[in-house]
Amino acid sequence: MNEKKISVLLVDDHQVVRAGFRMLLDAQPFIGTIVDVDRGELACHEYDRKRPDVVVMDLSMPGIGGLETIRRLKKQDPQATVLVYSIHDESIYVERAIQAGARGYVTKNSAAEVLAEAVLAVSQGKRYIEQDILPNIDDFRHPSDTLHYGQVVELLSPREFDVFCLTARGMTAHEVAAELHLGYKTVANYNTQIKNKLNVNTTADLANIAVVLGIIKH
Structure with a gap:
């Protein structure tokens, strides 16, 4: 009897990118049906219809974003199996994805x-979790100052975290709004909420936290 394909x-x-994923996975003998969508809202809808064995998902997407999508999928089905496939190799992204309910994490450079x-x-x-990023996760977990900041950033919602990362990298509110397909006022409100939650006043303060977390480099 043939084994059930994934x-x-x-x-x-x-x-x-989705076309490339399809070609890569189609070449594997253990892969069966592949369905693709371009954002989290559609992923939740298609998951409910198809109940796939594995969801392979990016984190940086318009709409609700990857982290919130993981949370919603796990709420729909606690057994949902999500593998993050992201350009980000920083430890904080891995930590956030696993906390949200992802089963694995691989970078697009792999x-x-x-x-x-x-x-x-x-x-x-x-x-x-991809071997190349495991040392980064160990570095994230152990130093006391980084752990402190990591606990603080856990206060942020998934979308606030997206805005935080982009703002800390120096993007303006208009640029963040365009990147995330949000309104300018929405991003401005997020920035206010983020600064209040992290108890800081300036974008430079956000950048300093991001440096400690390894999201941006010195």
């Missing part, structure tokens, strides 16, 4: 076989 839901807002290996592993109930 059904996959791909979630990424770039069509070319070799093709790493993604395939990760999909297979998480489909079997295993946790998979």
Whole structure:
């Protein structure tokens, strides 16, 4: 008897990237049906319809974003298996994704076989975090100052965290609004909420926290 193949839901807002994922996964003998969508809202809808074995998802997307999508999927189905496939290799992103309910984390800079290996592993109930970013996670967990800031950033909602990261990198509210497909006033309100929650006054203060967390470099 043939083993059951793994059904996959791909979630990424770039069509070319999704096409590349499809080609990569189609080449694997253990992969079955592949469905792809371009944002989190559609991912929640398609998951309810298809109940795929694994959701392979980016974090930086318009709409509700990747972290909130993970939370909603886990609320829909506590057994949902999510593998994050992101450009971000900073430890705070990995921590946030795992806290939200992701089973694994792989960066887009990894070799093709790493993604395939990760999909297979998480489909079997295993946790998979790319080897190259594991040392960064250890660095994040142990220093007391970084751990303190990490606990503080946990106060932020998934969308506030997205705005925080982009603002800390020096993007203006208009640029953040365009990147996340949000209104300028919405982003301005998020920035106010973020500063209040983190007890800081300026964008420079946000950047300092982001440096400690490893989100941006000195």
